[in-house]
Amino acid sequence: MLVFILFQLACALYAENLDIKPLSNNELFSTFNFTMQQAISPIPPIEYSIFPRSLGEILQSTMTSELHIRFGHGVWDSDSWGALPQNGLITGGSGVEIWAFISAADQQHALRQWNQLVNQLSGYFCASMGFADETVVTFPSMQAMAPRGGNMNTILMRASLPAEPVCTENLTPFLKLLPCRNKAGLSTMLSGNRVFASKWQTMSVDVFPFEEELRLEQIVSLVSDVKRNFTDPLPYPELETDLDCDSYRGDGACFPVKKSEVAFNLTTIFGYFERDLCILGDAKIKVDLPVGWTVNNDTKYESILDETIPELEFVSNGKASFDNLPPPFIVDRSFSGYGMQNGGVRVVITNNRPYPINVRYLESWPHFVKLFMHTLSLGGNGTIVNKTYLPSLNKNSAFLELELEIVDSIVLEFEFEKSLLLLEEYPPDANHGFEISPALTILKDGDYVYEDRTPSMLLPLPVPDFSMPYNVVILTSTVMGLAFGTIYNLLVRDVVPLSQVPVHSENLLQKVLKKIK
Amino acid sequence: MRLLLILLSYVGLRICLHVLFPNLWVSLSSFVELCTPISSFRSTKEGLYLFNQLSVSPYKGNIFQQSPLMIALFTIVPEQLHFLVFTFVDVFAAYNLASFASTNMSYSPSVVAASYLFNPFSLLSSLANSTNVIGNSCICASLGFLGKKKAAKSIFFFSLACVLMVYPFYLSFNYIILAAEWCNSRWYSVTFKFLFFICCFFTLAFIPFQSWKFLNSQFVSAIVMRDLSRPNIGLWWYFFIELFSEFRPFYTCVFQLYLVSLQVPLAIRFPKQKLFAFTLLVGFLATFKPYPELSDIGLYITMLLLNKPVFDLMHHKVYEILGFVYFAALSPAFYYLWISSGSGNANFFYAINLVYAATMIVLFSDHTWAAIRYEYDGGKDKTVTQI
Incomplete structure (x- = not known):
């Protein structure tokens, strides 16, 4: 043994x-x-x-x-x-x-x-x-x-x-x-x-x-x-x-x-x-x-x-x-825009090498960020060699993979819309914001591989008032009931001139008022 | 002549605005009053991008929830001319409304056309490139051809509106009896033509992507209000965001039943005023459907003018106009407070939704009462009442 x-x-x-x-x-x-x-x-x-x-x-x-x-x-x-x-x-x-x-x-x-x-x-x-x-x-x-x-x-x-x-x-x-x-x-x-x-x-x-x-x-x-x-x-x-x-x-x-x-x-x-x-x-x-x-x-x-x-x-x-070797490239990703409705992303990738590099840039976006990929614009000195984009479907994340050729630096920008979520989809600290996953950038140069991840980002989303479910249900139902009631009331009742309106017998309140007089 | 002047001045205005501010539509489409997730042109652009640039079906994503015919239309038209599509459909709608007005007891055609083109609600929606105006234009066209007693063309445009926008389906019952009356044909022949065109358009919509996925992305999401990502002026969004998830299917059914509750009663009560019934329903749906927007209200207000005797009997116009002014001023302001400056919350905007719905209720009751009085004695007796 x-x-x-x-x-x-x-x-x-x-x-x-x-x-x-x-x-x-x-x-x-x-x-x-x-x-x-x-x-x-x-x-x-x-x-x-x-x-x-x-x-x-x-x-x-x-x-x-x-x-x-x-x-x-x-x-x-x-x-x-x-x-x-x-x-x-x-x-x-x-x-x-x-x-x-x-x-x-x-x-x-x-x-x-x-x-x-x-x-x-x-x-x-x-x-x-x-x-x-x-x-x-x-x-x-x-x-x-x-x-x-x-x-x-x-x-x-x-x-x-x-x-x-x-x-x-x-x-x-x-x-x-x-x-x-x-x-x-x-x-x-x-x-x-x-x-x-x-x-x-x-x-x-x-x-x-x-x-x-x-x-x-x-x-x-x-x-x-x-x-x-x-x-x-x-x-x-x-x-x-x-x-x-x-x-x-x-x-x-x-x-x-x-x-x-x-x-x-x-x-x-x-x-x-x-x-x-x-x-x-x-x-x-x-x-x-x-x-x-x-x-x-x-x-x-x-x-x-x-x-x-x-x-x-x-x-x-x-x-x-300290003589530290600098990284072959630096990725900087940030949000642009203000307010809870429209936003944008700006990615700057800087090449530290004297010759052009070929990197792959990967990121995923949760479904509550509605990406408008048609607004994707490319600045700086470089090109998009290959582009894979899978839009978000239902609650699945969107996925973006870009193959970029960068001469010295490149600026990618695109816009998105922040969505409202259902009440139960918000975490308990909804106003804190939502974390967006780091973007991954990979450089492959023969056998040399270098990976870099950006910091995660905090995205604030619009929030409803969490104390309102009961109020919203009753107020909305009242207004809808009012509309329906008003129209139905007009539809079902008979139309007569005022002179032909039959006189009602006195109701209780009128009787009491008369007694007081 | 005056009509032509109005149409041309509208085209001139649109071209000027496009030349001066080519990105005006982008700024306007961020107003939730003007665009909804199912009608925003940004979504259409995204769908076009997915389909044309990335060769991905636009229904693989959440954003594009419109008809495949929209993709087809905006793929055929070059990108620089997209604004002309919106200009053209508006002019087409105004022309058709005007031609309907000339055959009916209505305000003069030029007034109707001007009201459709230049009333701020429809003008702003159209400048925001809401694709809803394309569907509205089809409804106007179907009315225009009704005036000319051309049943087939009218039904063609009405079915197109149904396939493009989903909610005109809820008008189809009243439309069929209206069309049967105006064109002196039988209701079943109109129904048959209607169903025939619907089938044709569905087949046409199937062709671009060779799939029926659009039925889910366009129709089901418009009916169950799947996309709650963006508020609008209606009553659904906040209700369904706040509702506990177990109750969502039940209330969806209740709200949908609510939307079909008036069609038959109006047809029974007003057998001689089918146009009124149709108009009231346009307004009712425009207020209570899941994704309402101002272009629908613009259409409703213009359609009120098509029935001059009833319009003249409406007595609370001042209150209604004040209600609209109040809404138009405070709705963007409160939305800004909630979303951009963060000094208000969602209830501010919701409160304005309620004010807007209340204004519409006043308008509906005023409109209905005017129709009842017109039917009773042409509105001569001012003392009529109901018991």
Whole structure:
């Protein structure tokens, strides 16, 4: 039995990586990469060793050959941080984004599988992925998002839920997928309160076939604010030693001492963590240091860990220079117009490369945004090579995929109308507005692929008065009754001259009035 | 001669406005009083774009909910001349109303034509390129040919109006008996021709996309008011937005029954005044249908002039005009407060809807009472009453 288990483990592969890189403005970028790979026999029953069986079964039951999930929050500041890590292939927009390659006969069948998949994942990752139903899902082209495993005989479906708040409750099931959970290894550094206190954070889960094996990649990337980790969340007055006071003035004019040197270690950033390694795989830490920084008095650090996770002391002399690679292009999307009726979208894509680039721009719009695609106008220096537009039908989202050739920058503009919804379609905080999914831009240049997601946008919609149902029903019914009654009254009664109107006998009121007189 | 002058001045006005403000229609079509989701020319443009540029059926989306014949019409006419289509249908409608007026106890043809072309309600709707004016023009044409006793042509245009706009179907009963009387033909021969043309137009509508999907997108959505995305001047939109979803099918049925409640009673009560019954129903539907708009009211007011004796007996014109002025001034203002400035809410606009409906009720009762008095003794006895 033991031999069998050891054999199974030998067939499997597990690796942990931590990459750290200081950024400008006292920020620290770190990426935790957990990779596991396992041979999966095509004939059930499948023997699972380190690959999580629960996830494997979900994928098998829904015929999903590839699954990609992204959780994200915050905005990547590409002006000061440069291009996205790993070319943006591991980052998600705000909220949750899922795409999957499903083997199915047709779209209807794929949609049924997809609904099953997202509902199971919903419970699995404690996220409302069940809302990613047929009203949200889109079918991008394979040219835009090719399967990593290369299985083209599948249907690609993608959905994003921009309003989903990503939180600790999503991190816990994420860590549970790891063979050592967060009991040992680099994953012990991931505690919810530190990860989600970061300025920008993204978690990704990718399952795809890789060299006849099934590969699971889990990545957590975050940009932590180093300064925030030094300070207690409760505001305390600065210590006297940290203050620079003007002793010649009696009023106690004091200022915080300016420190040119910044020093911190892993514990300051990630909190207390276990030092033991996960015995099931290798662990590696690599630090990418700009000039002026040292780690453990060294200007370079890269090591395969053998026994414990070492403590790393980061020191900066305060004169560091950051030379970040700029992203190949920048996408800027914004709303135009005012008021609750008409609006417009303006997308500016700027090419940072000296030669023209060819990108694909994908976005989906919920049904309550009535897009007028005939108003689509193109400015700047570039052309639309290819255009796919599926208008919104019933409650389904509209989907737009553009292939653009950009020389230096391009401006896309189109208009839309905001619609009123039915009473029950508004969320409880209707006046807050509605989140619009991030737009995805993909650049493919040979083997080089770069993905970028715009921030999600908040769209205010017109709202009715939610306290009015009863009033509207009675007022409208009264007016309609009045119209009907008035006309019917005129139609059915006899017409006579006033002189021939028979005199009525006195009614009760007239009798009483007469008595009083 | 005066008629020709009026028609030409209207054409001149439209061309001038088009040259000076080519995008006037876009600004006007954002007024909810002038355009509804089923008549907005922006939707037509979107449908044309989907069909002609992207080769997608316009019924694959929510926005285009009009007849396939509209796509056919505006595909054939080059884009620069689209405004001329609206000018032409208006002139055609005015000419036909005028020719009907000349055969009837009515105000002079030029007055009728001017009232159709230059009354602010229909003029603004037409400038906003509401496709509803095309259907209205067909109704006017069917009246015009009735005046000339040309039954087939008249029925042709009336069936076209039905297929283009859905709601003229609700007038068909009264139209058939009116047409039978005016053209001295039997009701079943008129019905037969009507059904024949309806079938022809449905077949014609089938041809552009080779599918019956338009029946769902055009007819069903106009009947059950599926698209509640945009308010209008009617009573349906707020009612169905606020209603709990379980009651929606029930009230849709009730409201539809309401719309067909007057056809037969009016035909029975006024066997000699079929034109009055038809006119009243035009106004009644224009007020209470799911997607009402001002072009229908413009048509109703002009049709009042076609029956001079009854019109002269209407005694509350001042109140009605004041009601319209009140509505016309406050409706855009309150809509602006709700939608653009955010200092009002939906109830402001709804209140004006109620004022508008109340004004229409006064107009209907005044109109009906005038018809009753005219029928009783030609309006000589001022003291008649009802018991």
